[in-house]
Amino acid sequence: MNAALSLRSTRSTHDPKLLEKLATAAYAIRSVAIAAIYHAGSGHPGGALSVADILAVLYGAEMNIWPERLGDPDRDRFVLSKGHAAPALYATGAHFGFCTADEALSLRKLGSRFQGHPHVSDLPWVETSTGSLAQGFSVALGMALGLKLKKSSARVYVVLGDGELQEGEVWEAAMCAAHHKVDNLVAIVDYNKLQSDDTNANIMGLEPLAAKFRAFGWQVIETDGHDLDAILSALEEAYEVTGRPSLLLAHTVKGKGVRSMENIPHWHGSVKLTREQAEQALAQLGVPHAEFTRWLDVR
Amino acid sequence: MSVEATPQLIGSSGDSLREAFGKALVTVAPQYPELVVLDADIAGGTGVHHFRKARPERFLQFGIAEQNMMAAAGGLAAVGLLPVVTTFAVFCLRAIEQARLSIAYAKRNVKIVASHPGLDVGPDGGSAQALEDIAAFRAIPGMTVISPADPIEMALATKAVLDFDGPVYMRTGRSPATRIFAENHRFDIGKGQIVAEGTDVTIVACGVEVARALQAAQILKREGIGARVVNMATIKPIDVELLARCAEETGAIVTAEDHNIYGGLGGAVAEALAKTRPAAIEFVGLADRFGESGEPAELAEHCGIGAASIAAAARRVLVRKTPPRTILAA
Numbered sequence: 362m363n364a365a366l367s368l369r370s371t372r373s374t375h376d377p378k379l380l381e382k383l384a385t386a387a388y389a390i391r392s393v394a395i396a397a398i399y400h401a402g403s404g405h406p407g408g409a410l411s412v413a414d415i416l417a418v419l420y421g422a423e424m425n426i427w428p429e430r431l432g433d434p435d436r437d438r439f440v441l442s443k444g445h446a447a448p449a450l451y452a453t454g455a456h457f458g459f460c461t462a463d464e465a466l467s468l469r470k471l472g473s474r475f476q477g478h479p480h481v482s483d484l485p486w487v488e489t490s491t492g493s494l495a496q497g498f499s500v501a502l503g504m505a506l507g508l509k510l511k512k513s514s515a516r517v518y519v520v521l522g523d524g525e526l527q528e529g530e531v532w533e534a535a536m537c538a539a540h541h542k543v544d545n546l547v548a549i550v551d552y553n554k555l556q557s558d559d560t561n562a563n564i565m566g567l568e569p570l571a572a573k574f575r576a577f578g579w580q581v582i583e584t585d586g587h588d589l590d591a592i593l594s595a596l597e598e599a600y601e602v603t604g605r606p607s608l609l610l611a612h613t614v615k616g617k618g619v620r621s622m623e624n625i626p627h628w629h630g631s632v633k634l635t636r637e638q639a640e641q642a643l644a645q646l647g648v649p650h651a652e653f654t655r656w657l658d659v660r
Numbered sequence: 661m662s663v664e665a666t667p668q669l670i671g672s673s674g675d676s677l678r679e680a681f682g683k684a685l686v687t688v689a690p691q692y693p694e695l696v697v698l699d700a701d702i703a704g705g706t707g708v709h710h711f712r713k714a715r716p717e718r719f720l721q722f723g724i725a726e727q728n729m730m731a732a733a734g735g736l737a738a739v740g741l742l743p744v745v746t747t748f749a750v751f752c753l754r755a756i757e758q759a760r761l762s763i764a765y766a767k768r769n770v771k772i773v774a775s776h777p778g779l780d781v782g783p784d785g786g787s788a789q790a791l792e793d794i795a796a797f798r799a800i801p802g803m804t805v806i807s808p809a810d811p812i813e814m815a816l817a818t819k820a821v822l823d824f825d826g827p828v829y830m831r832t833g834r835s836p837a838t839r840i841f842a843e844n845h846r847f848d849i850g851k852g853q854i855v856a857e858g859t860d861v862t863i864v865a866c867g868v869e870v871a872r873a874l875q876a877a878q879i880l881k882r883e884g885i886g887a888r889v890v891n892m893a894t895i896k897p898i899d900v901e902l903l904a905r906c907a908e909e910t911g912a913i914v915t916a917e918d919h920n921i922y923g924g925l926g927g928a929v930a931e932a933l934a935k936t937r938p939a940a941i942e943f944v945g946l947a948d949r950f951g952e953s954g955e956p957a958e959l960a961e962h963c964g965i966g967a968a969s970i971a972a973a974a975r976r977v978l979v980r981k982t983p984p985r986t987i988l989a990a
Contacts, residue, residue: 434740481738481766489738490766493757496731500762503735503743506720510696511739530758533728540723 375593379422383589386417386456391618391646393452393462396656398632399639401448401469404477406642407628409449411553411586411613412520416453418592419518419549428458431486435515438488438504442497443522443551444478445631450487451475459486466656477631495528497521498548502534505546505606516545524556527565532577538606539578546606547599548579551586553615555626571610579608586611619645677833677867678775680811682707684818685744686714692822694742698733700726706746706775707832730755733770734762742769742822749774749790749831756796763827764800771821772797775832777807778918779951779959780868782835789951795923797829798896804849805896807831807917807925809870810840813893816847824849831867835956838871840891852899854906858886861974861981862906862913866892866925868956869916869944869965876916876970887974895925900932907939912981914942914973918965921945940980942973 390413398404420426424437441450451465460475467473474483478492488504491497501519508515525531538546552570554561561567571581580602584595592611599607615629616622619642634642640653648656685708689695698720703709712719720736722729726747733743752759752774763770774793781789798805804826808817814832821828840855855870856877865873870891877887888910890902907913913933915926926943933939944965951963960966 438739489734490761493761495727496734496758496762499728499731499758500735500738500766502728503732503737504739505735506732507696507736507739507741510718510741513739530725530727530731533723533725534732537722537725537728537732541720 375590380589383417383421386421387414387589388646389456390416390449390452392643392648392656393455393465394448395619395634395639395642395646397448397451397466397468399634399636399657400466402633403469403631404448405445405629405631406619406622406634407555407615407625408443408446408522408551408553410617410619410622411615412443412446412449412551413617414587414589415520415549415551415592415611416449418589418596420453420457422593423596424518425515428486434511435513437515438501438517440488440491440497440501440504440517440519441479442491442495442501442519443525444491444497446522447475447477447479450479454486460484494522494525495530495534498531499534501548502538502543502546505538505543506541508545509543516547518547518549520549520551522556523550523552523554523561523567524564526550526567526570535574535577535579542604543606544603547596547609548606549609549611551613552610553613555615555624555629557626557629559626574608578605580605581608581610583610583612586613587617621645675811675837676835677808677811677814677837678705678707680707680814680837681773681818681832682710684815685711687815688819688822689715689718692742694740695822696720696736696741696743698722698729698743698745700724700729700747700751702747705748706773708746726751726755727758730758730772731762734758734766734768737763737768737770738766744771744773746773746775748788749777749793750788752829753790753793753796759797759803759827759829760800764802767802768827769825770827772827772829773832774829776834777831777867779946779963779965780833780835780918780956781951782956782959783953785953786950791920791946791951792923793829793831794895794917794919794925795927798923798928802827803896804828804894806849806894807867808847808893809867809891810837812839812841812843812845813847816845817893820847820849833868837868840871840874847893850894850897850899852890852892852894852902854888855891856887856889858888859910860886860912861978862888862890862910863916863970863974864890864892864903864906864913864925864929865916866895868918869970872960872965872967873916873970875967876974879967879971880974885974885978892925892929895928898928898932900936903929903932904936907933907937912940912977914944914970914977916944916965916970919945921947940977942977944970944973
């Protein structure tokens with residue numbers, strides 16, 4: 362698979378304007394997520410940064426969903442099963458018009474609808490409540506099964522963390538999705554190789570991960586989870602798959618975009634960012650100093 | 661006050677609550693175009709084999725994987741279907757966190773129907789006898805909890821929960837159930853019913869214990885004690901008004917359930933009366949212990965939830981009934 366991976370990441374098959382638009386979205390997602398975690402005084406930056414490019418492509422190009430279509434029964438559905446990356450989802454919502462950036466920055470505050478983990482009763486556009494790992498995967502499967510029963514052409518996209526795959530329910534859902542040939546379901550693993558306390562390998566090894574999902578009857582597509590062009594291609598490949606669910610094994614870097622956080626498990630957990638750390642993170646993301654005040658001053 | 665039900669035991673129909681549920685589901689299915697029934701490889705045990713046969717295209721097999729089934733039901737409801745999740749009560753406990761997050765917290769209109777609750781399971785023994793499910797599901801915000809008493813009521817409750825908008829946990833039962841109600845019986849979610857009149861004590865029961873409570877009332881009648889029997893099929897939200905009235909009129913309460921004495925019907929009744937009309941209460945249920953193998957009737961006697969145990973509890977509560985001030989004066 363590595364050959365295919367490198368092939369995909371070296372060719373560009375998509376409109377440069379689209380790729381630029383998606384890069385802008387990913388930058389906005391990362392910046393707002395960091396600012397929100399700073400204001401909240403807690404939150405999980407590592408996994409929010411690693412999933413940003415995936416969210417940018419899903420909302421910016423792949424999915425048939427935008428704010429004015431929220432009530433459409435045939436809209437595509439997105440489920441963030443790794444609910445602790447909520448800051449990235451809220452930042453995505455802000456960028457694509459499901460909420461405002463100011464609302465996303467109310468993360469984790471008393472009275473805010475932007476709770477530490479997504480809650481559908483507060484925010485209909487998050488589609489279901491997550492925060493207990495693996496459940497979002499099963500809910501997405503139920504949505505996909507239901508949409509097929511209702512003869513809808515809508516598709517369901519679910520993002521899982523890699524540590525999340527240690528939950529037994531994930532494999533119950535994986536078995537069930539393949540058994541029922543749920544080919545309108547695309548699962549994307551944000552495979553950053555780190556979890557709360559340490560590496561996946563040290564906590565509970567996951568490999569050979571692609572082989573496991575293939576053995577469970579899934580179409581597995583490996584991709585670089587930070588190469589927007591490659592993610593687009595992988596989703597196009599998944600779109601052609603019939604008779605089985607698809608899994609994108611998106612190789613990512615935890616903390617991606619903020620060099621001081623990259624590949625360090627500490628930044629998985631719910632952490633408090635100091636003003637200095639938040640400014641450093643924004644600077645590393647490429648946010649101009651002139652904008653720090655706008656994002657980080659007391660709200 | 662109206663006595664809705666026939667205050668007598670019609671006798672065993674040979675039909676269990678799970679069979680009554682499964683058959684009712686087939687009968688009412690045409691009225692619910694969005695209905696889907698979820699199973700985890702025990703359709704023959706839960707009664708939904710009838711539905712599988714009648715409506716195979718609306719029957720979803722999840723295999724022996726209850727956690728995935730429970731959460732997936734939330735997803736099915738999210739896209740507009742009306743899912744009925746079926747498994748044994750003890751496996752609902754296994755998937756309770758999925759019921760909490762992906763159904764109740766997400767406010768999904770899912771019906772969880774649990775067969776094989778309590779000692780009514782019988783010979784399969786303690787591992788299979790869920791004696792904690794009412795307490796556990798009752799503690800989930802927004803979850804309605806129902807335990808019908810006989811096959812007639814089960815059929816009515818099946819339709820009622822499908823008409824109700826919101827998550828419901830409903831117990832059926834494994835063993836042949838005693839018929840209590842006539843065909844014209846009425847069932848309303850949230851309403852208890854007086855099924856036998858009496859003025860000395862009120863026995864509040866649910867599920868299979870309603871028939872035993874009626875038997876206990878007959879035992880007590882021979883001793884000159886008038887026991888009122890209330891069928892409290894909805895444990896949450898409980899009928900506070902009826903309970904307060906019974907406490908006022910009879911002054912003493914016995915609760916009876918095929919469940920741990922902690923957190924179930926007894927707990928719900930005590931909570932309601934503590935805030936409205938406090939009365940002496942005795943709790944009939946499993947005394948914080950697990951079950952064991954045996955036939956349901958002999959287990960009920962052995963574990964203290966049979967008619968004799970309910971009658972004994974009534975005698976005990978009558979001693980405590982007199983208001984403390986009167987005792988001091990005497």
